[in-house]
Amino acid sequence: MFLKRALLAGAVLAFAGLSSAMAETTLKLATDSGAKGSPSGDALDRWAALIEEGTNGEVQVDVFYQNELGSQAEVFDLLIAGDVDMMINWPITAYDERLGVLFTPYMVTSWEEALEAYKPGGWVNEMLVGIYADLGLKFFGPWPEGFNGIASKGKYAMTVEEAADLKIRVPAMFPMAESVQALGYQTATIDWSEVFTAIQTGVVDGDGANIIYWDYEYFRDTLDYYNQTKQQFVTGIMTMNAGSWEGLSPEQQEVVANAAVTVMEEAFRDARARDEGYIELAKKAGMTYLEPSDEELRGMAESVRAQVWPLMEERIGSEIMDTIRANASKL
CATH class of the missing domain: 3.40.190.170 (Bacterial extracellular solute-binding protein, family 7)
Known part of the structure; x- marks a missing residue:
């Protein structure tokens, strides 16, 4: 092939x-x-x-x-x-x-x-x-483009416990999968060209990499929720x-x-x-847009940073991570 x-x-x-x-x-x-x-x-x-x-x-x-x-x-x-x-x-x-x-x-x-x-x-x-x-x-x-989130079909999650029941597509980009897993979800790495079919057939319950534009424009007939978790810009x-x-x-x-x-x-x-x-267009198309509170986002950010940043340090080096820690947003 x-x-x-x-x-x-x-x-x-x-x-x-x-x-x-x-x-x-x-x-x-x-x-x-x-x-x-x-x-x-x-x-x-x-x-x-x-x-x-x-x-x-x-x-x-x-x-x-x-x-x-x-x-x-x-x-x-x-x-x-x-x-x-x-x-x-x-x-x-x-x-x-x-x-x-x-x-x-x-x-x-x-x-x-x-x-x-x-x-x-x-x-x-x-x-x-x-x-x-x-x-x-x-x-x-x-x-x-903007901040991404978790788009899903049939159900959504606002807690780690709820997320455990959802399998979410991620691309082959470190640490995309690790970030979504740290939010509590199961993940599957799937190429962009195959995402629609994977959601439609139930291989995954949604997409966890993109801003709302992509999930609205390409998958709005298969997705019901968009949760603005903001794990990546x-x-x-x-x-x-x-x-x-x-x-x-x-x-x-x-x-x-x-x-x-x-x-x-x-x-x-x-x-x-x-x-x-596109947030407004998604709402008009029937997609439920979910926006965590500042307190909920702070909790997500603290938990994901604690789990993923040490993995990043192992793989991309302490010098880069020191720069990130010195300049990253204060929670």
Whole structure:
């Protein structure tokens, strides 16, 4: 199956290269999550348009949306290999567990803190620059979405005891599963492309990784509840293969980087309002939106930090965790 997908991805990329032969340089820009017309799909289109405009057409950008080049892991493989040049993606931590910094539970607890930490120059942003460089990737910065929660079918949980009866889908990103388990749930690691079927057939009772947009847009016919547990501040990442970056002229590099900053700034401006808008849409569609009290969230955060942060220290190192402890939200 992987070989078939790889051959298909290669054929699609080859065709794209032929279709853009008139440009001096062609860049392939992809995402692992988001169809054309979705917020992340629109961000891809925006980044591509700014690059083409800024280089007067010298650089053409071919855009590939969710599942067009394979699964989440397969497209990240293509980025690492340089077969895809740029991505807005939600990286798999199997490549480097230090990427788990992105998914540290209860690292920030408010939008204001999140934006200060993740924006260019912020303390989380600065940590990620070096980690991505070690992977052979140029790190531009975040594409923020918001705080995630637990979406479920048929029943929901507000306590650890209630959560024990629910099996929740998580992606293959450390410490996503560990964070949801620390809230009391059973977990199952399932690729994004298979989540709808898994919920529909009862393999899992819900999704425990995403902001409400994804659960409303893709699964609202199968999910009944969204519990805003806020265990992670979810953000995509804007990156480029280092070899592809070095292959650009200094002028082209400036255009690509400036375009990324523009897309990031627009995302920071729009993400909170978009998230709040989808909460209302989910309610109108019949999904029950649950918001724990400040006291309940504090209890969740204290419990999850106590269980998960020591695991993170073992796997990503004390230096990174010392930085997180020094800067994380005060509970």
